[in-house]
Structure formats: structure tokens, C-alpha cells
Amino acid sequence: MQETSADVSSRRTFAIISHPDAGKTTLTEKLLYYGGAIQMAGTVKGRKSKLHATSDWMAMEQERGISVTSSVMQFPYRGCLLNLLDTPGHGDFSEDTYRTLTAVDSALMVIDAAKGVEQRTVQLMDVCRMRSTPITTFINKLDREGRDPVELLDEIESVLKIRCAPVTWPLGMGKSFRGVYHLEHDRVRLFADGEVIEGLDNPRLDQLFPYEVEHWREQIELVREASESFDHQQYLDGELTPVYFGSAINDFGIRELLDDFTDHAPGPLSRDAGRRVAAEESTFSGFVFKIQANMDPQHRDRIAFMRVCSGRFEPGMKLHQVRTGKDVKVPRATTFLASDRSHADTALPGDIIGIHNHGTIIIGDTFTEGEKLHFKGIPDFAPELFRRVVLRDPMRMKALQKGLQQLCEEGATQLFRPLIGSEWIVGAVGALQFDVAAYRLRNEYGVECSFEPVQVFTARWVECDDAKMLERFKSRNESALAYDGTDALAYLAPTRANLDITQERWPDVTFHATRDR
Ligand code: G4P
16 A cells, blocks of 8 residues: 555654653653553552553663663554654663654653753753754643743743743642643633633633733733744744643643644654655665663563654565665564554654664664665764673673673663773763663673773774874774774773873874764
8 A cells, every 4th residue: 555645744753851850751641641542541650659651661760760761652643643752861871862862853842840941951952953853842840839931931042042932821830820821722721620711801711810810911911022923934943942831740731732742743854864865755764773672571582773764664574784785574573552562564754663683783773675875863972981891700701791782782881892801891871871781681681790990081982094093093002992882993091181192192083972873
């Protein structure tokens, strides 16, 4: 069956970005609920309780109450098919988050009304800005005393450098939170019972809130005069964000958000792969942005998460892995419905499919029907923390190497094999990643190991156009050089001063802090 472009354009592939505790998990659950993906009304379950948010799936996440892995949830809503890519909220997992943001077409930003713009949100917005990702903003927890909404918008504009167009506006806050007003629809929804009142000048409002309504009318008039109105093109260009107010835990203000989001958010966008690849193209292409081993302990499988960029995927299809030049038959793939993994029938651009593999696929791999494309912009970041791996039982060396290699291919940690010596070094962006690695090595590979301090300050990938010069550099700096998991050469600087001096001494060698896969 030939797919119509309408089926493709109905996809909305997005991520929720926020600082931990702003309400991402709560909002995710509500969105899934609206999409009919989970049968769970009412309030989100506590971190300490047995029932966890659908997006948390590893035992460790449950133990620690943090979201470690990214998961993918697909659900229908009003004629659209939404692909929500969950990102870990904890700062230590930022690389995973950054890469996930390369696979989306837009993002929802959640901000805590009392806390305003927080550090992690700033970092995530930086990543979104690199690709001009369209952002929709939800200001959460209006049921609590928070900051003045005008002040919050000012802060978003000045700190996140994106212009704000309020689409809904809160009527009161905290104990006196009465509802939200939709500036475009001229409609009030009441917090207490969900009643909808058409028109801000509706006498029903005077009747219900005789002491407050005049103040709201004045305030909204000011807001209309002083703030930007929503402009679809500027939103798509990532220059302007529509802003909604509400309370995720009370399921309030979310329908307005979701309705507009499905109307405005872009369908699958074209992408740079050496040439621009449009979603409407008929031949298949996609790239891998994440690898996850053993999501289901029963199956001990490894899954490569691939974003479909063009064409369509059908089970049994033969795909060309551009990096290796090999054709791979993919008998089955996995799509991600909210609560369980099920076999994909057909996946279209914007969809994420999971491909089972035995370590042959790495992050950044492009798959096509034969064309030599390479999707760009999936970064590797230089780790900031380094530990040497110490194995408790020397007999388990093989298992350790296999485990480490696989964990590092997933991309959360990076493996370095020094040119001299047999000790392996693991690098990470955050300390928690070492705990996760040790935990998983124990549980999934049966290896007890510890991560001990090592004198490495940072890593830089080195490159030099002059092969002779590179050889000279290698022989003079052997003790500080290592190969990473993809056999790329990296300089492990013991101190910042050493890095500075080495860079000065070798002006023709380039030292990269990030590496585009
Ligand atoms: P995160 O994924 O961004 O980290 O945030 P999460 O949804 O886990 O929410 C963080 C805390 O904020 C949770 O409380 C949650 O119940 C609360 N919360 C979310 N939305 C709202 C809201 O609209 N209003 C209010 N007042 N609180 C909200 P917690 O006590 O940390 O956890 P829990 O034990 O309730 O799960």
C-alpha cells in the first residue's frame, strides 16, 4: 500500500525537557492518558510507591527514584500519532539526553512556576537552539504559590533567549488559582470543576468571582498589549515559544496544551545527511541515536533505537548499514507503545524503531536502502570524569571486556584503551554513571568490579592532516594516548596545564572536545 503524505505529516516526534522535579514525569503520564495509552486516571504515583511512571523501567531507576534511560512512547491523539522520547532528568545522563534531542522534531519545555528557569533547562535549551528545535512551554504547578507570570516570561526571554507568546494565562495562583484563560479562543476553564466559560466579559465570571474578575480583565488587557502574539512560522524557526500555564498533577491546562501542540508542532522534518533528506522521500533512511542493552532481563537483548527519516520500514526488510557497507536483514523490529514493546508492522518517518543486534550497530549509524548517506550532528562529548576499571575476579576478564564494550556502545560511558598497559579507563560526564555501570556489570554480566581514581583531567580526540606529524605526536605522547570504543585516537590529559602546553607544542594537531559520529 502506498502511504499518503498525510500519514507521514501526522507524526509528532518530540521530547519533554525540564529541570528535575519540574513535573516531566507527571506531565508524561497525563499525555499518555489523553492518548489512551495508559488506563490510569487521577494522580501520579509517588516515587516511593510500588507503581511507577510508565517511562521508568529499570530496577535501578526504581531504587533511586530517578529516570536513567530514555524510553520511547507512541500514542494517538486527535488524528495525530505522537512519538514521545523520554529523556533522563538527572544531570549525569546528559549525553543520552542530548543525543535524544537530535532525534526529535520539537520539544515541550516544563518550568516550575515557583522556581522559574533552572540550570538544566538552560543546558537543554542550548542543545535545542543548535538545531532551532521548535519549543512549546508549559509553566507548571500553578496550584502552588509561584512567581508572577509576567516575571516568569521575562526570565524565559532573557535567560533562554527565546521570545514568549502566552497562549493561556493563569487566573490567580496557589490558593486563589481559579483557572486559565485561552487568549486566542477567548475562553476560561475553571480549576475547581473544569467548567468552560466563553468570553472574558461573560457575566458568569462576575457572578462567580465578583472580587477578582476586574483585576483579571485589566491584567489580560495588559498582557495582550505587552506580549507577542503567536506566530506559527517564528515558532517553527525556534525563535518564539507559545506558553501555557497549568498544573500537571491536577490534570489542568494540559488539554489546551496538547490540542495546540498537535496542531502546531511540525511533522517529520528534513535532515542533513550529506544532502538534505526529506521525510516524503520514498526510499528508507534512518539513524541510530541510542543503544540500550538488556532492557528486558528475560531476553537479554540489545536494542538500537533508530529514528526513521524517510521512506517506510517493514519487517523483513533488508537495510544497508552505511558505515560497514553491509546489508542487514531486519526480520523484526520493535515499536514502542506506552506500556510494552510490540513488534512494528510499518514505521514511517518520525517513528522510532528498535532493532535487535549483537553489537554490530553503534550510535550514529545510518541505515538506507543502498544510498551512502550519513546523518550528521549526533555528538560524543568529552567525558569529565575518569576511573580505571579494577576487576575483583581475574577469571572474569572476558566477561568484563564484553560488558564494558557493550555499555560504552550505548553511549552513557566511554571506554578508553591506553596505548601502553592493559588497564582500561572509563570516562563519564557524571559520577552516577559509574554506579550504573558497576550495577549493570554485576547484574547483567555477572562481573564484580570497581572504578578507581585515575590521574586524567579530560580527553580530547586528536586529528592531524599530516600523517608523519601524527606519528611523531603519537610516539612522543604514547603514555597519554588511548583508543576509544570506535578506535578513534584520544589524548588523555592528566591536568589542564598539561593540555594547554601540549596544544601549544603541537599547533598542527587538533584537539576536539566533541566528536560528531
Ligand atoms: P520530574 O519528572 O520533572 O522530575 O518531576 P515529577 O513529575 O516527578 O514531579 C516532581 C514533583 O512535583 C512530584 O512530587 C510531583 O508530584 C510534583 N508535581 C508535579 N506536578 C505538580 C503540580 O502541578 N502541582 C504540584 N503542587 N506538584 C506537582 P514529589 O513529592 O517529589 O513526588 P511524589 O512522591 O509526589 O511522586
